Amino acid sequence: MGHPQLTDRGAVVTGAARGIGRALAERLVAEGARVVVTDLDAEALHQVATELDIVPLPGDCSSPEGAADLVEKATLALGRIDVFCANAGIDRTQPDSLQASDADWAQMLDVNVMAHVRVARNLVPRWLADGQGGRFVVTASAAGLLTMIGAAPYSVTKHAAVGFAEWLSVTYGERGVAVQAICPQGVQTAMLEQAGPLKDLLSHDEALAPEAVAEAWVASLDEGRFLVLPHPEVAGYYAARATDTDRWLGGMRRLQTKVDALAQHGTPGGDHG
Template structure:
């Protein structure tokens, strides 16, 4: 692999879910790398605060809905001239409760919308534009190690993060030779509100240390510069992923033992 190349300087960048956490860190990192950044978040005040912090532009709104994605891409294109990099970062857990199997359909629908369909709708909107002008583009999905390894606890979160990784892989396979670069960010525990709200899972998610959002952003930019699809801020995940593929039954047995420990500690279903 050759020397890393600067891929963000001077580029037009959009970050969804950028009002706090990993999204905010990605926006700050992109700006520090010399990008011109559009900050998107449902929370207009948070989006405005981050945009002011980095000298970017806030375009708040729902990046998960079909209309919201088109509105964001259109507004960001007008602001930036061209979107070169799209960080599809917005994501939620949201299942709540203790019996994940009984999560109501409307909650499943919302989590699928944000964690999966937001990526699909964004790519559906922006990839044809990249292909049409012939300049290519870069699409970055914030998924999770849960999308590679399975998640103790929330079924909707685990399933949708698997789907997010799967969509990113499909996008790379289908359009990678046509100038569309794709990356999937797959951290374990990160010090965000989602981790704070994880209850008994906090210790499990932090077993290989909980990272700061800024460390995740650093890992993402390093992967972009080196052309790596998987962004693994926790390098241990690569070994876990390989072990899962090499002996799935053994992996599932280990995960069941972890589930039992969680149950004994107060439990999540």
């Protein structure tokens, strides 16, 4: 029997062609949900949809039109969206991320932050109007609670993703909208493989399989937790950052020095989802 909060619920997963998104879709199916998936990679998405016997809606959910279109089409396919997994995310970080272009910043803000805002803008009013509520799940990152060495746009946009999820929870949590932020460290995805000298740092507390992230999310449902931390160690780091920020920053600067020593070659960057 599937989880009672997921069985026969209509669910949407963005960035579902691979990685965490695919794992979330697969787990939702296993829990008895009816699932729609979306991704920019239409070919890979259709393969996932065929394997899992779910509905593919390829497209760009980060644009205002794409977000509205996804909510409309997924609602038609499912009857109602009960769970929305806002998982799609990108990293365009270059070796000197302070010099990242405005175009890279804009693209990462669109995908990592504004996609969540634009979907919620279309979806939350529906949840409030019918009085049944819903669940909005953001795949952020431990970078959204801490920071990512060498990756300014990624760190900033993931902080913003967590911030928006917090705001949604504060504003609509008492009106039936459950909100969660999944914040893993290293996960065995293409993004980790392309992280260059950061790979070992991100894997320090074990690089998890995407399926383990999906498992952590399902396990969190019974506890009603906002933060889903597949790497439990992140809770300690987050607490240290809050309670002794200067000491935490000093530790991070020491890590930066180590990364600088390793960064003779390799370029962080890539997509995840």
